[in-house]
Amino acid sequence: MPPKPTGGFRHFIALLKYARPYRRAVALQFLLMGIAVGFGLLKPWPLKVLVDNVAGDDPFSIAGWSPEFTWQTLLLGACLAHLIFHAGESLIQVGSNWVATLTSSKMIRDLRSDLLSRLQILSLRFHDKSRIGDLVHRVTWNSTAVETAFQSGFMGLSKSLVMLAGMFTIMMFMNPVLTLVALAVVPLLLLIIRQYAGRTHRVSLEHQTQEGMVSSTLQEILSGIRLVKAYNREEVERGRFGDICTRSVATRLRSVLVQNRFSFLTALTLAGGTALLFWAGMRQVVAENLTVGEFLVFVAYLAMLYGPLSVLSYTASSVQSALGGGSRLFEILESSEEIPEPENPKTLRTFSQGIEFDAVTFAYEPGKPVLHDISLSLRKGETIGVVGETGSGKSTLLNLILRFYDPDSGTVTMDGIDLRQMRSAEVRRHVAYAPQDTLLLSDTIRENIAYGRPGATEEEIIEAARKAEALPFIEQCEEGFDTIVGERGIRLSTGQRQRIALARAFLKDSPVLLLDEPTSALDGETEAAIVERVARLQDKTVLIIAHRLSTIRFADRVYVITGGKVAETGTHEQLLASGGAYNRLWQAQLTAYGEAE
Numbered sequence: 001m002p003p004k005p006t007g008g009f010r011h012f013i014a015l016l017k018y019a020r021p022y023r024r025a026v027a028l029q030f031l032l033m034g035i036a037v038g039f040g041l042l043k044p045w046p047l048k049v050l051v052d053n054v055a056g057d058d059p060f061s062i063a064g065w066s067p068e069f070t071w072q073t074l075l076l077g078a079c080l081a082h083l084i085f086h087a088g089e090s091l092i093q094v095g096s097n098w099v100a101t102l103t104s105s106k107m108i109r110d111l112r113s114d115l116l117s118r119l120q121i122l123s124l125r126f127h128d129k130s131r132i133g134d135l136v137h138r139v140t141w142n143s144t145a146v147e148t149a150f151q152s153g154f155m156g157l158s159k160s161l162v163m164l165a166g167m168f169t170i171m172m173f174m175n176p177v178l179t180l181v182a183l184a185v186v187p188l189l190l191l192i193i194r195q196y197a198g199r200t201h202r203v204s205l206e207h208q209t210q211e212g213m214v215s216s217t218l219q220e221i222l223s224g225i226r227l228v229k230a231y232n233r234e235e236v237e238r239g240r241f242g243d244i245c246t247r248s249v250a251t252r253l254r255s256v257l258v259q260n261r262f263s264f265l266t267a268l269t270l271a272g273g274t275a276l277l278f279w280a281g282m283r284q285v286v287a288e289n290l291t292v293g294e295f296l297v298f299v300a301y302l303a304m305l306y307g308p309l310s311v312l313s314y315t316a317s318s319v320q321s322a323l324g325g326g327s328r329l330f331e332i333l334e335s336s337e338e339i340p341e342p343e344n345p346k347t348l349r350t351f352s353q354g355i356e357f358d359a360v361t362f363a364y365e366p367g368k369p370v371l372h373d374i375s376l377s378l379r380k381g382e383t384i385g386v387v388g389e390t391g392s393g394k395s396t397l398l399n400l401i402l403r404f405y406d407p408d409s410g411t412v413t414m415d416g417i418d419l420r421q422m423r424s425a426e427v428r429r430h431v432a433y434a435p436q437d438t439l440l441l442s443d444t445i446r447e448n449i450a451y452g453r454p455g456a457t458e459e460e461i462i463e464a465a466r467k468a469e470a471l472p473f474i475e476q477c478e479e480g481f482d483t484i485v486g487e488r489g490i491r492l493s494t495g496q497r498q499r500i501a502l503a504r505a506f507l508k509d510s511p512v513l514l515l516d517e518p519t520s521a522l523d524g525e526t527e528a529a530i531v532e533r534v535a536r537l538q539d540k541t542v543l544i545i546a547h548r549l550s551t552i553r554f555a556d557r558v559y560v561i562t563g564g565k566v567a568e569t570g571t572h573e574q575l576l577a578s579g580g581a582y583n584r585l586w587q588a589q590l591t592a593y594g595e596a597e
Contacts, residue, residue: 015149032096039089044300046078051293104147133216185273207251351511354379360410385552388561432508440489446481452508464507470499
């Protein structure tokens with residue numbers, strides 16, 4: 001079931017705030033709107049002149065300016081006035097539409113920028129339970145709700161109210177009784193709007209949620225296209241995607257059905273009001289209390305009166321529909337799932353001591369701790385290795401150092417400062433990171449290496465590639481460092497992507513270097529060369545998460561993590577001599593890989 005809509009009016013006001021930077025454009029739009037309404041209010045009067053003064057031979061003159069006009073002059077004047085009023089309204093509307101499009105486009109741009117900024121601020125807990133395709137759909141498609149809220153909602157409502165006020169004034173001046181008759185259906189129309197506004201919001205939110213599922217499923221299938229093909233799952237995935245699309249069609253049909261019912265009742269109500277006016281108006285014409293021309297002007301105003309009322313009805317429907325998607329935007333903008341930044345942050349100018357875990361407990365999900373009261377230290381200049389079985393919590397240590405998450409209890413400190421007392425950006429300024437899941441941008445090799453240090457020189461990029469043993473394969477590429485790696489680096493092998501990630505970490509040149517399975521996809525010779533280079537990084541503080549124990553043989557200290565706790569600690573030689581968990585892992589790898597100590 002989709003989430004229940006909340007805060008519709010509050011969200012509507014929040015979306016309108018995106019028009020604030022464009023006050024001048026909005027003011028110009030209001031000016032053009034006023035002129036267009038003025039032309040619109042004048043449009044019925046040439047018809048009165050034609051019926052009453054030309055066809056009806058009723059004398060017409062303008063006091064103090066001219067004698068009575070001939071019917072030929074009146075005919076020509078009425079035709080010219082009709083042309084001027086319609087052309088003027090249309091021309092002004094063209095200008096107004098251009099200003100509206102410019103303003104709303106900038107508002108959409110600003111909203112999308114805010115959404116991306118918010119998504120980047122939100123913690124990994126939020127992203128862990130979100131689907132990328134759905135988030136993309138919200139940013140690209142649901143963001144157009146700001147245009148609907150401003151143009152159809154605010155500006156449409158404003159224009160309709162101005163038009164209604166002008167016509168009501170003129171109609172009351174012409175015939176108060178018929179005006180009240182024309183307005184008799186307004187209370188019923190407002191009741192219909194009230195009844196259907198909430199329904200429209202609900203079904204629209206349901207449809208937008210399902211459309212997000214369509215986007216996320218498609219993104220998932222295309223991202224894993226090699227897996228789909230390798231296991232002959234094309235038909236299965238097409239069926240799964242078809243089922244989701246079918247559910248989207250069903251929600252779309254429900255949404256259209258509700259809107260069509262609303263439109264039908266609105267049209268029927270307005271038609272009833274028109275029929276009532278015909279009955280009352282013609283009785284006054286027969287009684288000679290109203291001329292035919294005045295009646296026709298009144299009918300024209302009635303059509304124009306019901307036009308804004310129809311717009312108000314449509315606006316209520318369209319805005320509620322847009323707010324269905326807009327509420328999905330505010331799930332992002334108003335989410336509290338973020339790493340809290342300290343009010344009075346501490347700054348670490350130079351990393352000089354080390355990193356300490358003191359009795360740290362952490363769980364990704366409540367009640368399922370990954371780390372249990374764990375304590376370990378990483379002193380400046382040391383190289384520390386962390387090993388353990390899959391799922392023991394090794395990579396979680398890196399997540400906490402990078403402040404992707406905060407511990408549930410205990411502290412992680414850098415030079416004695418609790419990381420929660422430092423801004424996340426300040427913490428990460430001191431850390432370079434090469435993740436296990438190598439992430440590359442669909443850009444050149446050069447840009448991927450320089451991602452963490454955009455101002456790096458060509459010589460520094462080449463040196464980082466050399467340290468990561470990436471230079472040989474880069475030089476073999478036809479375009480060298482200008483080679484495009486493809487989406488997520490798909491044009492490179494796993495080992496090549498891993499070396500690019502290492503080069504990126506080396507180039508950042510931070511005092512703390514975090515390596516998560518840095519050589520898992522490399523051959524033995526390349527691994528040995530990289531391990532040797534890391535061992536020579538005397539000015540770096542290095543933490544290596546390793547599955548292949550040969551990667552951390554040179555470490556100053558090794559922690560063995562079992563079930564989220566430190567089971568053993570010591571040097572490679574000490575741990576082998578102890579005959580514990582580390583020794584068993586080593587012997588298992590000797591058997592599996594034929595490695596020699």
